[in-house]
Structure formats: C-alpha cells, structure tokens
Amino acid sequence: MLTATTGRFVLSSLTAALLFSTTGSVQAEVVLNVAYTQDLRGTNPGVDRDGNTDTVHMHVVEGLVAYAADFSIKPMLAEAWTVSDDGLTYTFKLREGVPFHNGEIMTSEHVKWSWDRFMAPETKWRCRSYFTGEDGPEVVSVETPDPLTVVYKLASRSATFLGNLARFDCGNTAVLHTESVDADGNWLEPVGTGPFKFGDIKYGRYIDLLKFEDYASRSDPQDGYAGAKEVLVDKVRLQILPEPSVSKAAYLAGDIDLLSIEPADLAEMELAPDTQILSAETAVWDTLLINTDDPVLQDKRIRQAMAQAIDREQIMAIVSEGRGRANPSPLPPVSSFFTDAEWEQLPFDPEKAKALLDEAGYDGQPIELLTNKRSGAYYERALIAQSMLKEAGINAELKVLEWGTQLDAYTSGEYQMQSFSYSPRLDPALSFEMITGEQSRKVWNSPEAIALLDQAMVVSDKVERQGIIDELHRRFIDEVPAIGIGHRVEFYAIRDSIDGFKPWGAGKQIFWGVGPK
C-alpha cells in the first residue's frame, strides 16, 4: 500500500474508515481526492484570485452573508440583518461563539478590521470600487456599537450591496483575524472561520484543505454557500491535473475520487465501474458576442438575421451531448428572476433571416468569428454557428486564436463576432451588466439599456426589479448585441462510495457535506 501522499491510499482510506469505525479501533485518515485543473493564484481572498482560486478560498473563509443554492442571499457569520426604511443602514447581528482557525472568537471588531483592510487601496481588493460610489453605493461608515453588532451606512440605496458582499470573486468580503497579516500589514495566510484550513500547497502538484475541527456550523440546512457546513473528511486534496485525458485515467485507476468531465466523455464515464454521473445547469453563459459598432454589424437587421439563422437548440444539443437546454437570455434559468418572459426570443427561421439580409442590403461582406480551442466548447459552438450562418447566406469566417489573444480582442473591442463565455453572475442585474455599458469590452452600449441597467442596480423591490429585468431581456432580444446559446451544464464523475456532493448553478464545487457513504 502506498503512503498518504498517494491517491491510492486515499481511496482505500475511504473504505478503511468505514471498516474501522464499526470496530471502534484504528481510524484511518479520510481524504477526498479531487482533480483540479489549475494551481492556486494565492491565498489572499478577493485579491489573489481567479475562478478556481475563489472556489478554494470559499472553503477557508466566510463573510457576513452568503449565496444560497437559488442565488438568494442568506446570513452566514451574521445571525440576521435589518435594513432601515430609507435603505441606507444595514445592521448585522453576529453569531455568538464563532471561532477563527487560531481559536479566537469572532467579534464585530474583526468585521470592522477586515472591512478596513479590504477598503485600504494598498490591499488591492478587486471589489473595492463596488463600495466607494464608483460601481456601487458608497459605504460611508462601518460602526461596531457592541461586540455582536455591525452597522453599515450607505450613501445611496442599492439592490446589490448584500450580493456584492457575498460575491466569490470578492472573497465573500471575508471576516478575517488580524493574524492573517504580519506587523507591517503584509499578507501571511487566511485565518478565517471556514470549515477548512489550508494545508500543504505544492504548486503544480496539489492543494490540501484540512478539516477545521472546531468549526462552528450553522444549524439551518446546507444551502449553497449558506447554511450548515459539516465536514465529513479529514482532508480534501486537490490534485492539479490540467490535462483531461490524464485526470480521466487517474480516475479510472482509482487515484481520483471526483472530477469534472467534458460532455464528450460522458458516454465513456457512465460505463466506468462504481461511478455516478452528476450534473447541474450553471450560470456560466455561452454566447456569440457581436460588435455593434462594426460597420457591417451595426445594422440591427443583420444582427437579427444572424439570430434567426442560428438554431441554438441544435448547438446546445451537440455541445452538451443532449443534456443541456438552449435559452436566449444572459439571465440563467436557475435564477429566481428567470420567468416565461426570459424565454422570449427571435425564432430560428433561415428564410426570415435571408429576407432581413436582403432588406439590409447585405452583399456578402465577410464576417470574422473569433474562437479558441480551450475547454468549454468555444470552438464547437463557433464552428456550428458558422455553418448555420453560411446556410442563411452570411459569409462567416472562423478565426481560431490562442485564448490570451482572443481576450485581447475582447477587451479592446476590436473584432466582429466571437464565441465567448461569462463566469456566473448570481444577481440578475449583473447578468446584463457584463455586456452592457460604454467600455470597449461591452457589446451593448445603447443609452436606453444602460439607463434600465442603472435602475436594476438600485431597485430592490422584487416585483419592480422583475419588470426592469424583463424589459432588459426584451430589448436584448430586439437589439441582438449577442446571441445567447445557453447556460452551460457541468458534469462530474464521482465514486459510488462517496455521498453528499451536490453540483450547483454557481459552478462552484463544495466539499463540505461530502464523505464516505
């Protein structure tokens, strides 16, 4: 038998734990071995980050509030909160007796210290602008009237304040202990309240998350990043395996217990012994962006013709092996704001598309569609779309770039069309914000859309906000700054012997509640 550093021991230890627990004798270390595609960017939440790093950080730190599975906001370190009638004062009551990883108990002073650190420009928190009045309401003060109360005062009303506090890319605005930094304020490591602590981090090899034995779990049921967080393993080892064929082989060999799989591998993995395949429709939006300032594509009729030339159902069926559903909106179907209105779309109608092209006087000018070959079916979507566009008489040309080069084009806005994907936005306004605005990277710059978006950012009344979101969707369909293909389905292969893993729409893996059956 290999040692604890290998996957083989890890897997056998899952079984071993079951065997030994009944006898009350030796208890082997239980380790969940997970295939992970990327190294950690760093340990500083909301600062050293990318999507995968955020997932790891969210196991180590917690904030006052958190996203639930349905993308609503629920309390986490806060017991509850109240909002004043004018919408400008948020009062959080903290939970009592919540320990940090160093054993000290969390108080409002820690919340204030963490907030002040995040807001200091030298911290380089990526979400600072959401709370300074630049991209969100200004937080004018944070007060701590007693050890279990924190009061945030805002300069203006906001519908996104709590959501921004809970964002993964903001590190959940984590409440940290002062020992997270040295005497000069330099970052050391996160001393948080999360259910895991960092263990070994070996770049290019693995990241270890260790169970925090004294974790104070909430009593309400597990619900996304909210609710109870019961850790059922001693350690989660994230094995850095960027190559899908290698991670698949490692899974089949028994060295990995859980891995994310591409739709193309579904049929094979379904036949793997002792394996369950789990899936979830996420908020990752797969789309074809259109540069509305391009001389040819600025004509709305040509963009509408494109939308009607593309059969998104067929594209989605192919790229998801028939498991996903197409939808036209930037808003994910898992959002509580996604209603019948968000299904409204220009139907697939190549004849109508041809008529619109004639009406617009399109005479076969080439339209370049950028794509790349990274995972996520960017290339496949573009290839199928190109064929459909050609069928309708649109001279679409495919240009395959390396991802960094395509991203350059995206940021500068110097392209005609591109196959693109957006990471999950859990607030409905943010689903439109990612494409709406005057920056060169945003494709929808109509003043009416921007004005509607501004409203969606501040109106918190659910009914009123729903009306604004529906109107944004209607305009989006009419103006066609992008052609939504659908929201990506993520698939996981996991051993039958493991229980409790629940993929969810935020596209984040959660390792609490996961353990041997």
Next chain:
Amino acid sequence: MWSYILKRLLTAIPTIFLVLLIVFTLIRLIPGDPAELMLYELDDPAVVQQMREELGLDKPIPVQFFIWLGNLATGDLGVSIRTQEPVLPALLERFSVTATLVFLAVSMAVMIAVPAGMIAASKQNSRTDFAIVLVAILKLSLPSFWVGLMLLLFFGVYLQWLPTVGYVELSTDFGLGVLYLIMPVISLALTEIAVLTRMMRSGTLEVLRLEYVTHARAKGLSEAAVLSRHVFKNAFAPALTMLGLVMASLLGGAAVTETVFSLPGIGKLVVDSIYARDYPMLQGALLLIAGVYVVVNLLVDLLYGFFDPRVTLK
C-alpha cells in the same frame, strides 16, 4: 583545462544576454495581456490598469528589461504573476524534478542503446541486427505522448501497479519516489534509446571498418574484447555530441512527458507560464534553460578528451 572552462563560461555570457534580450522582447510582443488574463472578464479597465502598473507592464520594454537585469544582479528573479510564488525557489524545485527524470531516462537510454547499437553493428545484416533496427525504428515512430498514455492505461488503469498522479521526491521516500518515476522515465527513455541505438550502430560500423580493428582481430582478440577495448570509445564520440544536445533539450523541458504524468517539472512550468503570460517565471525559466545548455555542452566538450585522445582543450 581550467582556462578553457573559464573561456567557455565567459563567452557564454554574451550569448545568454542575447538570448534573454530576444526572449524578453518576443514574449511581450505576443498578443495577450497578463493583467487581463488574470482578471478575465470580471474587472473594469481601472483595475486592469492598476494590475499592469503593479506588474510594471506600463513601462517601456527597454525600461522593464533593465529593471529586470538590475534585480537579477541581486539574485531577485521576481514573483510569479500566475501563482505569486518567488521565481527562483520555484524554478529550482521544478528543475530538480526534471533533472531527476532526465538523468534517469538518459542513463537508461545509454545503458540499453550503447550495447544494442554495438551488437547490431557487429552482427550487421544478421537477424539480430534487423531485429534491433526494427525495434529502434518502431520506437522512433511512436510519439512519446502516446507511449506515455499507453503506459498510464496499462500499468496505471488496467493493472493498477503504478500510481497515475502525484510525485514524491527520491530524497523524501526513495522507494515511493521510484514508483512514481517508473512510467515517465520509461516513456522518455524509449525515444532516446531508439535515436541512440541508431547513432551507436552507424558509429560502430564506421569504426569496425578501420584497419586498427582488423589488426586487433588479427592479434586473436575475442570480438567482445575488440568491441569494448578498441571500438567503443571511438564509436561513442559522435553519439556523445547527440547525447549532449538531447540532454540539454530535455533538461530545458520534457513538457509532454511531464504533462502526461502530471510531474511538476520545468517543461510544464514553461508551458503554463506562456499561456498565462507569466513574464517573470518565463524569463527566469529561459535563463535557467540557457544556462543548462551552456553547462551541458561544456561538459560534453570536456568529455570528448576522454573518448578521443586526439581532442585537446585549449
């Protein structure tokens, strides 16, 4: 000899400087901004600009180059943009993995290919010769990633004899470390065995035709004695040149093997750094690789003297 070594090392400095200048400039001319790659599509331009300033990317390329050179002089290679780890320790750690892998693979290749090539040559046009040449051509025709994946599937997935992921340093646990290295070493060695065998066979054939070999045989020496005492050294010299180039090239990165076996070596690090536009790591890695080329080629030149007494080092 020492003056020769010093002279070679001194002449390497302008070469390395030139390589670095070209690399430094070229990687910055590739489209793609490290700040944008790090921040992806979430951030506003102000944040991206702030990130560029922090990374020093807002300065002209010549200024960036001289800042980097200045830091290099103090032993500071910077911090990785991608992972925030200091570049120098990361490079040394990754290089030790690659060096272990390459040293073992090349040693294995030499131990198999040298006798195989000599036997094939000494039995030219026999069944043994055909068999050795056939196997060598076959091995040469198989891409190393395919061989790697097949090994992984056979020994890892089906037989489950060897671990498919992970790496343990030999210094930490020798036995376990060997288990992790068996498949990558075989995968890497197979191609080199094929190349070396062919090289050794042709070198031996040439030497076998020389008069002094005929003379040795006429003295009544056994064929084994002729090959080991009189043929080996002269036949090995050309293979040594190739061995040096192969060794330097592999030490610079056996990226495919490292990727297939998820080994944290320098080749994989270079590939990851290119995709992430991790300039500090890439620059450091290329500096190291350029240095490795210089040292390995110097060692090869020094070894010539051992294998061929006609070679003198001045």
